[in-house]
Amino acid sequence: MTYARLKxxxxxxxxxxxxxLNKLDVFLMANRITEEQYQELVGMMG
Incomplete structure (x- = not known):
């Protein structure tokens, strides 16, 4: 759910x-998104 909204x-x-980036870091640390999802979302931002 979190991943889809962020995307x-x-x-x-x-x-x-x-x-x-700060939000993604927090969601990653709280296990709301996976490392793979984190990398994908950061990559989308360029």
Missing amino acids: KLIERGAYEKEDM
Whole structure:
């Protein structure tokens, strides 16, 4: 669920990069997303 929502936000460009990176770090540490999902989402941001 978290992954899908984050992916939609990133695809729409509805984020600030530094803020989104911080959120992704927190979600990764809290085991809300996997390492693979984290890498994919960071890669999508360029």
